[in-house]
Amino acid sequence: MSQINQSSTWKSLHQHKKDIESISLREMFHKDPNRFNQFHIQLNDLLLDYSKHRISKETISLLVKLAKEVDVEGWRDRMFLGEKINSTEHRSVLHTALRNQSNASIICDGEDVMPKVKGVLRKIRRFSEEVRSGQWKGFTGKTITSIVNIGIGGSDLGPAMVCQALKPYGSKSITPYFVSNVDGADLSQALEKCDPETTLFIIASKTFTTQETMTNAFSARDWFLKTAKDNQHIKKHFVALSTNQHLVSEFGIDPENMFEFWDWVGGRYSLWSAIGLSIAIYIGMDGFEDLLKGGFEMDEHFKTAPIEQNIPMIMGLLGVWYINFFDCPTHAILAYDQGLSKLAPYLQQADMESNGKFINRDGEHIDFHTGPVLWGEVGTNGQHAFYQLLHQGSEIVPADFIMPIESHYHIGKDGNEHHKILLSNFIAQTQALMLGKTYDEARLEIENQGYEGEDIESFIPQKTFEGNRPTSSILFQKLTPKTLGQIIAMYEHKIFTQGIIWNINSFDQWGVEYGKQIAKQVLPKLSEKTLTNNFDSSTNGLINYINKNK
């Protein structure tokens, strides 16, 4: 089948890029004082300003044409309807059902999934309320003060990011910990802060076979039993979030304490499912439901807004514009909110595991760039670190600047000083990246600083900024559960849009499965007394060196 880069629209976009690249953003804003009005979209309290992108009306109309050609809207509808669009795993992709607030049925394999979804939500409500109210007691009759979520990848990053982001809504009497790394340091450091009598372990694993998670889970169980002594006590301190009831029971967890989800929920899309139990316990079930509502609002927008007005679709198309036509290999996530410090790692998985693929749905090698390298840091920390490269580096890095208008924290002069400074940095950076600084502006600045003669000439190139660096500004009122739900769903659908444009199955992860496989081959070799020679010479050399020196 011919790939999208063979289409006439793709070719027109290449031609259009040649026409537009000589026009700077500075000129575009100069020519059209209403540029902001033309290139922003508002949904409830969320605003996407994409006017600081190297685009014109024609760019958007060509990108929209591209989206129509590959039938993004049709694929979107098929996803929401439960068709098995995850073709390599023969699965539906229905994380949207987990946050469905309508009364509509959602059919998967001939069955409406909504009663099951609602049943698990009721169970989460019951359990989280018991834990939060202190009704749920540990084996010595004490209430729970620590919850330890043991999971990795999709069973860790989502709830960890959300609990961090929604700290202002978090329980003051329960501390959440997230243990993911099999490096014993991760679990040990969490356990140092926990008391076996008051700790609840949440073993989060869709498969209940993941090596890192199960190793941590067994070690946590040993640690607990050292004090509790009796296996009977496990049911008060261990619950499971999984699709694998058999292995959960084998571990010793009461099936009553298993919170179910289903194979149509992909790991990296699972925070909306039982995998969100730690969120419900920490911020309360009402907060968790608000998060779901936010996700649903974004789903409705994604489902109904025309492409030109559709926030996730526009974001996805802008990504395609830079990756495929400007050859920008990376994309930065710059959240100006300390609560969102885990957003970039969370989105790294969501995006790179979904679209970091060079084989398309038809099994062909894709001969153009696909998913970008995603990275980021919270502002203003990044400004004092890598923003130098954003301003004057040889690569163009398109970036999302994400910012709440109001903070949860009132500190400093008039209770608002910190946030005003943060806001001004956010605005100043996007402006500076767009405008740059011309030769004449640099000269004037240097002269005003008192430099003279040759010093001025040699200094000007250093102080000149090309500008023309594209950014999106994503503003919202306050980081609430609902707004966070909207933001997460917005990125999920952006990733979806790009996957469809590139003809990628965004919902499998053979690279992750491969990693799970190879570690198992090496592990036994680390216990052998004889020299290993089964692998290549580097692998053998490393194993033998470790065995000799351990």
Ligand code: G6Q
């Ligand atoms: C996510 C991936 C992967 C997965 C982890 C944990 O989409 O599939 O990150 O979430 O490997 O898997 P389990 O939940 O099965 O332990």
